[in-house]
Amino acid sequence: MHWLALILSGTLEAVWATALAASDGFRRPRPTALFGGALVLSMVGLAWAMTALPAGTAYAVWVGIGAVGTVLLAVARREERLGFARAALLLVLVACVAGLKAVA
Template sequence: MAWIILVVAGLLEVGWAIGLKYTAGFTRPLPTLLTGLSMLGSVALLGLAVKTLPIGTAYGVWVGIGAVGAALLGIVLFQEAVTPARLAFLTLMVVAIIGLKVTSGH
């Protein structure tokens, strides 16, 4: 169950990272509220996950999910650069996330 909670926390991190773009410097109330709620939910769920999972593993996976998700959505939503090197390094991050899960012992 801790891994499911951690993945949801990571997805919420993607939500708030992308949400920051839509807040326009925290000048738009609804996107700012939703981004803030995503931040709180993400950190709260991370806190629940680390009750069971090692902090280094949980934090690494949480950050990794957020980074990969934000980068991919940046490509899709904001036409950010797509280069072979960028895709290769995002792939390495996914491999690292999987590796942390496989070697965590949980």
């Protein structure tokens, strides 16, 4: 159950990072509100996951999910391009996150 909370929290990290960029320096209310809500929920989930998982592993997995998710959201929104090298590096990052989960 803690791993599921961690995965959801990492996903929310991608949401708040994307909303932060879309908020235009907190000048746009809807993305700003989405940023605040997703940030709080993401942190609460991470904190709860860390009650049962090693802090270093939990944080690394959370950041990895958030980083990959943020890039994929930017690609889906056509704000960034996903070339071969970038895709390969994201796959390596996903493999590292999966490896951390496997050995935890």
